[in-house]
Amino acid sequence: xHAFAYCRPAAxxxxxxxxxxxxxxxxxxxxxxxxxxxxxxxxxxxxxxDLARVRELTGIAAAPGGLRLGAMETxxxxxxxxxxxxxxxxxxxxxGGIGDPQVRNRGTIGGSLANNxxxxxxxxxxxxxxAAIETDRRTLxxxxxxxxxxxxxxxxxxxxxxxxxxxxPAAAYVKFPQPASRFALVGxxxxxxxxxxxxxxxxxGMGVFRWTEAEAALDSGATGADLAGVPLDPELFTGxxxxxxxxxxxxxxxxxxxALADPAFAA
Amino acid sequence: MEMRxxxxxxxxxxxxxxxxxxxxxxxxxxxxxxxxxxxxxxxCGACTVHLDGVAVKSCTMLAVQAEGRRxxxxxxxxxxxxxxxxxxxxxIHHGLQCGYCTPGMIMAxxxxxxxxxxPDLGTIRAELEGNLCRCTGYHNIIRAIAAGxxxxxxxxxxxxPGEGQGQ
Numbered sequence: 001x002h003a004f005a006y007c008r009p010a011a012x013x014x015x016x017x018x019x020x021x022x023x024x025x026x027x028x029x030x031x032x033x034x035x036x037x038x039x040x041x042x043x044x045x046x047x048x049x050d051l052a053r054v055r056e057l058t059g060i061a062a063a064p065g066g067l068r069l070g071a072m073e074t075x076x077x078x079x080x081x082x083x084x085x086x087x088x089x090x091x092x093x094x095x096g097g098i099g100d101p102q103v104r105n106r107g108t109i110g111g112s113l114a115n116n117x118x119x120x121x122x123x124x125x126x127x128x129x130x131a132a133i134e135t136d137r138r139t140l141x142x143x144x145x146x147x148x149x150x151x152x153x154x155x156x157x158x159x160x161x162x163x164x165x166x167x168x169p170a171a172a173y174v175k176f177p178q179p180a181s182r183f184a185l186v187g188x189x190x191x192x193x194x195x196x197x198x199x200x201x202x203x204x205g206m207g208v209f210r211w212t213e214a215e216a217a218l219d220s221g222a223t224g225a226d227l228a229g230v231p232l233d234p235e236l237f238t239g240x241x242x243x244x245x246x247x248x249x250x251x252x253x254x255x256x257x258x259a260l261a262d263p264a265f266a267a
Numbered sequence: 268m269e270m271r272x273x274x275x276x277x278x279x280x281x282x283x284x285x286x287x288x289x290x291x292x293x294x295x296x297x298x299x300x301x302x303x304x305x306x307x308x309x310x311c312g313a314c315t316v317h318l319d320g321v322a323v324k325s326c327t328m329l330a331v332q333a334e335g336r337r338x339x340x341x342x343x344x345x346x347x348x349x350x351x352x353x354x355x356x357x358x359i360h361h362g363l364q365c366g367y368c369t370p371g372m373i374m375a376x377x378x379x380x381x382x383x384x385x386p387d388l389g390t391i392r393a394e395l396e397g398n399l400c401r402c403t404g405y406h407n408i409i410r411a412i413a414a415g416x417x418x419x420x421x422x423x424x425x426x427x428p429g430e431g432q433g434q
Contacts, residue, residue, distance in 0.1 A: 006268065006285040006331055028332075035288075035327050036309055048285075050332060076321075080382075100397025101378060102315055102324045180310065182396065 029111030071110025224257030275343030362411030
């Protein structure tokens with residue numbers, strides 16, 4: 001790891017000032033991605049602004065219509081929180097399946113969203129749920145926030161503050177984990193509301209996306225078994241040593257079908 | 268930079284570069300070499316320690332991030348020369364082969380018991396996802412954690428552990 005300066009502000013305004021003062025500074029959330037990346041010398045920030053004590057970034061609470069999750073809340077905290085389990089049980093289970101217990105005890109939702117790994121779990125949930133991402137200066141719809149591979153709408157020095165998640169009783173997430181990293185080889189988050197189905201796929205390789213053709217088919221009465229014939233753009237999938245693009249695309253159909261078989265959709 | 272770390276109940280003042288990982292501060296500065304470095308890539312869990320009682324991988328954390336928190340390493344478990352019930356369970360059930368992963372397995376096992384006071388074997392298997400044993404000696408590790416959990420529950424309620432627990 002290259003040398004860097006370190007600071008640990010206690011207030012959001014101070015963290016933003018530190019980031020604004022140095023274009024090469026990076027915020028440090030749980031560090032479960034950033035620190036390994038720095039150790040591999042794939043990133044060499046001049047300064048780390050540790051967000052661990054920034055009080056405005058914490059808290060999990062029921063909010064009008066759903067939940068508000070502070071950016072620095074860990075996967076473990078979200079997985080175990082009674083309000084999340086009650087209002088968005090699929091999101092709690094998703095959080096409880098990220099990485100491994102030790103990673104879940106450190107990794108944060110804000111860090112995961114800002115990183116937007118194309119195989120991360122949260123982006124699929126937020127896109128399907130129609131969640132909103134609060135930053136220090138604006139609120140963005142999930143579909144405007146995730147802009148591509150490891151890319152988001154965040155401006156330099158802009159921090160995720162919290163995530164607003166609508167209550168979602170009828171939803172499920174199914175992922176095929178890559179066995180070593182436990183990232184999604186492919187994951188599918190399916191939501192059903194009065195307005196219809198929403199289906200988001202992560203792990204394809206080009207970044208999270210909504211499978212709108214499947215949503216339309218399900219709205220018209222199709223079932224998981226019918227998804228084999230529903231168009232799914234091959235350009236949204238790439239191959240690597242873990243899985244070919246064709247295999248990932250096939251897994252996406254299976255993941256959605258399995259999600260639809262979740263008891264959450266029985267009612 | 269100067270940093271203050273509380274490890275196994277003892278306060279330390281260290282002057283280390285910002286980039287020092289917690290595992291290196293523990294091993295190289297405090298000579299607490301029971302915490303091992305296995306994969307060095309946050310996969311294997313040999314470096315697992317507790318931060319305020321919660322399991323974390325000390326190779327994926329800066330030492331300075333642990334300031335103001337209570338760090339517990341494998342060396343902090345035994346009290347007055349008596350092994351912690353989880354350590355004793357690993358001894359009784361031979362929950363190790365080469366022993367390299369053992370400190371991390373014990374620290375992870377205690378984190379499982381924190382969340383699941385009497386875990387079944389399936390729960391233990393699932394919750395050990397972040398710890399690798401290159402000897403593949405998982406069966407006895409899982410038995411040891413189950414027995415350790417029983418012994419801890421018995422100690423908490425004043426019961427004697429059951430005969431069937433391999434005592």
